Amino acid sequence: MSTQILSDKSFDVVRAKVGARTKPFSDLDLGLKPHPNFGDVIPLKDINAVKNSIRNLILTSYGERPFQPNIGCDITNKLFENFNPVTVASMREAIHRTIKYHEKRAQVTKIDIEESYDRNSIFLSIQVKILNIPDLIDIELYLERTR
Numbered sequence: 001m002s003t004q005i006l007s008d009k010s011f012d013v014v015r016a017k018v019g020a021r022t023k024p025f026s027d028l029d030l031g032l033k034p035h036p037n038f039g040d041v042i043p044l045k046d047i048n049a050v051k052n053s054i055r056n057l058i059l060t061s062y063g064e065r066p067f068q069p070n071i072g073c074d075i076t077n078k079l080f081e082n083f084n085p086v087t088v089a090s091m092r093e094a095i096h097r098t099i100k101y102h103e104k105r106a107q108v109t110k111i112d113i114e115e116s117y118d119r120n121s122i123f124l125s126i127q128v129k130i131l132n133i134p135d136l137i138d139i140e141l142y143l144e145r146t147r
Contacts, residue, residue, distance in 0.1 A: 046130075046133070047130060047133065047137055050103070050105050050106050050128075050130050050137070051137065051139050053103055053105075054099060054103055054106060054126065054128065054139055055139065055141060057071070057072070057073060057098050057099065057102050057103060058073045058075055058095060058098065058124070058126075058141060059073070059075075059076065059141075059143075060072040060073060061073075061074050061076060061077060062074050071102055072098070073094050073095060073098040074094060075091055075094055075095065075143070076143065078090065078091055078094070079120060079121070079122065079143060079144070079145040080145060083115045083117055083122075088113050088115065091113055091122070092111050092113060095108070095111055095124070095126065096108050096111060099126075099128065105130060105131050106128040106129065106130050106131070106137075107128060107129045107131075108126065108127070108128055109127045109128060109129055109136060110125075110126070110127040111124070111125070111126050111127075112124070112125040112126075113125075119144060120144060120145040121142065121143060121144030121145065122142075122143050122144075123140070123141070123142050123143075124139075124140065124141040124142075124143065125138060125139075125140050126138070126139045126140075126141075127139075
């Protein structure tokens with residue numbers, strides 16, 4: 001904390017302590033698991049809140065959220081395309097763009113996509129830097145085509 005002088009008069013000096021306030025990130029868990037003692041929904045905090053938000057953004061298709069048609073990644077529709085380097089690059093760009101514009105608490109540092117041609121599935125490994133947290137965080141998703 002630092003001390004600042006709020007008045008420049010020599011006989012009337014008021015000092016106040018000023019410190020940086022960090023508010024923890026919080027979101028609701030979409031599993032809506034109740035707290036065992038209170039029965040309320042347990043909120044997700046800090047890293048888990050941001051991870052959950054990124055997962056939800058990646059799994060959301062455009063137009064899926066009411067009144068927010070521009071939010072989404074549309075990566076699930078790309079599972080039905082033939083996998084080639086262009087498709088993988090398109091997926092990587094869609095993930096990067098979605099996190100950049102819709103999740104202001106995180107910054108993408110690396111995206112790895114491993115495709116499984118036989119199973120029509122992909123394994124995503126996304127590394128992000130979350131604001132006010134010094135460590136890099138890994139988010140892993142396994143997506144497979146169901147039809």
